[in-house]
Amino acid sequence: MIPTRVSHNPIIGPGVVPFGVDPAYDAQYKLNQAPRSHVASHGQGKPFTVEPGPHQRTQYPYVTGTTVLGCKYKDGVMIACDTLCCYGSTKRYKSVERIKKVNSSTIISFTGELSDFHYIVSLLEELDTTDYCEDDGSELAPWEIHSYLCRVMYNRRNKFDPLWNSLVVAGVKHGRTFLGTVGMIGQHYEDSHLAAGFGNHMARPLFREKHTDDMSEEDARKLMEDCLRACLMRDKTMMNKFQIAKVTAGGLEISEPFQVPMNWGYEKFKDPTKHAVGAW
Secondary structure (H helix, E strand, O other), rough: OOOOOOOEEEOEOOOOOOOOOOOHHHHHHHHHHEEEEEOOOOOOOOOEEEOOOOOOOOOOOOEEEEEEEEEOOOOEEEEEEEEEEOOOOOEEEEEOOOOOEEOOEEEEEEEEEHHHHHHHHHHHHHHHHHHHHHHHOOOOHHHHHHHHHHHHHHHHHHHHOOOEEEEEEEEEEEOOEEEEEEEOOOOOOEEOOEEEEOOHHHHHHHHHHHHHOOOHHHHHHHHHHHHHHHHHOOOOOOOOOOOEEEEEEEEEEOOOEEOOOOOOOOHHHHHOOOOOOOOO
């Protein structure tokens, strides 16, 4: 009997089916690799042939998101990011929700390639569907999802086909607050505050200076907005349109997009070349 093809195969890893396991799939794969003729959709013109080429791996991410920030506070955990995905250096997609709900106690966000994140979300949806079909009232905890994603990212790295993302996982379950990150080659850690992307350089110093685990939600949000402002003023691939998500024992909430107050009227902004000899 041919085994069911699932993306998160528990034995051989996500998205991997070796040759010979599924003959029907192998036959379809060979058919897809054969030369094919293509005709324009309007049915006019001569067909052209596309020769099969070698397998290609993603060498460089094209549509990308930047900084994600996260911190714990007294009643839960909070993460924030903007809604921009850039096509190269072009601010192309300006209303992308980069924070996703995984289940009733966990949220996830990303930096890096958008399409790879969509694939990761599809894996998590399969796990959530499996939990639902079990119908036993249990679901994966945030730290279990974080551990699973560590294996997914490291598995793809070992196949020289990495998912070009850094992920932030946050949640609250059984009275435990969790905040962790996973990189594109499987490196991971947990902390009381963290950042992915450019925010590692701009926001972490502010977190180290001002963050405490017992701070109120209002103080945590103010600190988060200060960190977003610091990143926005220095990162050309960010825009002033943010979402903040929080998870508490009572559930989770993802905010509507909002802006942070900005001030570009500093003296050095008005005359940036004053102390830069030779600048223009």
